[in-house]
Amino acid sequence: MKMKPMLKYFINSFCFLWISSVSFAQNETIDTSNKTSTESIIFQDKYGLRFGVDLSKFGRTAFETDYSGFEVNADYRLGRRLYVAGELGFEEKTTKTDYLDSSAKGNYFKAGIDYNLYNNWLGMENLIISGLRFGLSSFSQTRDRYTIYDTNSQTWTQIQNNESVEFSNLTAAWVELIFGLKAELYNNLFLGFNVQLKARISEKLPDNFENLYIPGFGRTYDSSKVGTGFSYTLSYLLPIYKKDRVKKDDSEDTEQPLEE
Amino acid sequence: MNRISFLWIFLLFIACEPDDVCSENTQTTSRLVVEFFDIGNLDDTKTVGGLFAIGIDAQGNEVEISGESVSSRDKIELPLNGTTNQTQFKLYKNYSLINDVVQGNPDVITVAYTTSPVYVSRACGYKNVYNIQGFSIETDSDLWMVNADIIVNDVTNENETHVKIFH
Numbered sequence: 001m002k003m004k005p006m007l008k009y010f011i012n013s014f015c016f017l018w019i020s021s022v023s024f025a026q027n028e029t030i031d032t033s034n035k036t037s038t039e040s041i042i043f044q045d046k047y048g049l050r051f052g053v054d055l056s057k058f059g060r061t062a063f064e065t066d067y068s069g070f071e072v073n074a075d076y077r078l079g080r081r082l083y084v085a086g087e088l089g090f091e092e093k094t095t096k097t098d099y100l101d102s103s104a105k106g107n108y109f110k111a112g113i114d115y116n117l118y119n120n121w122l123g124m125e126n127l128i129i130s131g132l133r134f135g136l137s138s139f140s141q142t143r144d145r146y147t148i149y150d151t152n153s154q155t156w157t158q159i160q161n162n163e164s165v166e167f168s169n170l171t172a173a174w175v176e177l178i179f180g181l182k183a184e185l186y187n188n189l190f191l192g193f194n195v196q197l198k199a200r201i202s203e204k205l206p207d208n209f210e211n212l213y214i215p216g217f218g219r220t221y222d223s224s225k226v227g228t229g230f231s232y233t234l235s236y237l238l239p240i241y242k243k244d245r246v247k248k249d250d251s252e253d254t255e256q257p258l259e260e
Numbered sequence: 261m262n263r264i265s266f267l268w269i270f271l272l273f274i275a276c277e278p279d280d281v282c283s284e285n286t287q288t289t290s291r292l293v294v295e296f297f298d299i300g301n302l303d304d305t306k307t308v309g310g311l312f313a314i315g316i317d318a319q320g321n322e323v324e325i326s327g328e329s330v331s332s333r334d335k336i337e338l339p340l341n342g343t344t345n346q347t348q349f350k351l352y353k354n355y356s357l358i359n360d361v362v363q364g365n366p367d368v369i370t371v372a373y374t375t376s377p378v379y380v381s382r383a384c385g386y387k388n389v390y391n392i393q394g395f396s397i398e399t400d401s402d403l404w405m406v407n408a409d410i411i412v413n414d415v416t417n418e419n420e421t422h423v424k425i426f427h
Contacts, residue, residue, distance in 0.1 A: 095382070097280065097382060097383060097385070098385075099282070099383070099384060099385030099386070100382060100385040100386075146377070146385045146386045147385060147386075148289060148342060148377060148385070148386055148387065148388050149282060149288040149289060149380065149384045149385050149386065149387050150288065150289035150339075150342065150387070150388065151288065151289070152289070152291055152326060152327070152339035153289075154326040155315060155323060155324070155325050155326045155339045155341075156315070156323070156339065156340075156341040156342065156343065156347075157341075157342075157343060159342045159343060159388070161377070161386075208377075208378065208379050209379050210379065210381075210382070212382050221279060222279040222381055222382065223279065
C-alpha cells in the first residue's frame with residue numbers, strides 16, 4: 001500500500017517537532033566561583049553509559065501483522081560531543097505480493113559514533129545527533145509461495161508453487177548515516193528519535209531468489225543499494241563521572257578535567 | 261535546516277515503492293517463437309496463408325490459444341504448457357470456418373522441453389524458462405510442412421526465433 005509509508009513519515013514529522021520542543025532544565029552542579037581573572041561559570045557534564053530500547057519496534061510488533069522486532073541500544077560518552085554507540089536487534093518480516101510470499105528473520109548489530117551538534121545551556125544534556133554506523137546482519141529467508149508469471153496462462157493453467165523453501169546462513173553489511181535528537185525528560189531519562197540513511201555494502205544472495213528484507217537494514221529496493229529507517233528510543237543514563245566545563249563570558253567553552 | 265528538509269524529501273521519494281509493479285517491459289515467461297521458411301530457398305521466410313494454431317492437451321482435446329486469430333504470417337508465438345514435458349499444437353494452413361465446419365490443412369507438431377523457474381523480481385516473482393529437447397512433425401496424408409530445425413534451445417525471450425519450419 002502506498003499510503004502506509006507516507007503516513008508513517010507524517011507521524012514522524014509531528015513527533016520530531018514535538019520532541020524538539022521538549023526540554024527540561026537540569027539540576028546540575030553549578031560552580032560560580034571564579035577560577036580565572038575573567039568572569040566564568042563552571043558546570044559539569046555527566047559522563048556515563050546510556051542504554052535503552054527502540055519503542056517504534058514494540059509499536060510495529062503490536063500493530064503490524066507481518067512484523068515482529070526488538071532493538072536495544074547503548075552509548076558511552078567519550079568527549080564533550082562525541083559518543084560511541086551501538087544497537088542490537090532482531091526482526092522478522094513477511095513480504096507478500098500477488099506473485100510471491102516470503103519472510104525474512106534474523107539478528108543484527110550496529111556500531112559507530114554519535115556526534116552532538118547541539119550547544120546545551122547551563123548543564124542541560126539534550127542532543128542533536130549526527131552519527132555513523134556500521135551494520136551487520138545474520139538472517140534467513142523463507143520463500144513460502146510463488147506463482148509463475150505468465151501472461152499466456154489463460155491457455156493452459158496458472159502454475160503455483162506452495163513448497164516452503166528456507167535459504168539460511170545469509171549475511172549482509174551496510175553503513176548508516178543517522179540524524180536525530182535525544183531530549184532529557186526527567187533525571188537521566190531520555191526520549192529520542194532518529195532517521196537513518198543506509199547503504200548496503202555487501203550481502204550474501206540466496207540462489208535463484210533475492211533478499212527482499214534484511215533485518216536491521218529494512219526492505220531492499222531493486223534500483224539501488226539504499227535503505228532507510230527510523231527509531232524512537234527511550235533510554236536511561238547511568239552516570240559514572242563528571243567533567244567540568246568552564247564557560248567564559250567572552251569566548252568559547254573550554255574543558256578542564258575534574259581533579260580526582 | 262535545508263539539509264534536513266532535503267533529507268525528508270529524499271526519504272519520502274524512497275517510500276513511494278515503484279518496484280511493486282511488474283511492468284509489461286519486464287521479460288517474463290516467453291512463448292515459443294516459430295518462423296516459417298521456404299523449402300526451395302532455405303534462407304527466405306515464407307508466409308503461411310490463413311495460419312491458425314490450436315493447442316492439444318494431454319487427453320487429446322483441443323484447447324483454444326488465448327489471443328490467437330487467423331492471419332497470413334511467417335511467424336507465430338506458441339505458449340508452452342508449464343505443467344507438462346511436452347505440448348502439441350495443431351497448425352492449420354488456409355484455415356476458415358464455413359457453416360460451422362472447419363476447412364484447411366492441419367499439421368500436428370510436438371514440442372518436448374524441460375522447465376525451470378527463474379527469479380525475476382519482487383513484483384513479478386518467477387518466470388518459466390524452457391529448454392527444448394525435441395521438436396517433431398506428426399506424419400499425415402497431406403503435410404504442408406516439410407521439416408523443422410531447432411535454432412535456439414533456450415526459450416527465454418520472444419525476440420529471437422527458436423524453431424524454423426520449412427514448407
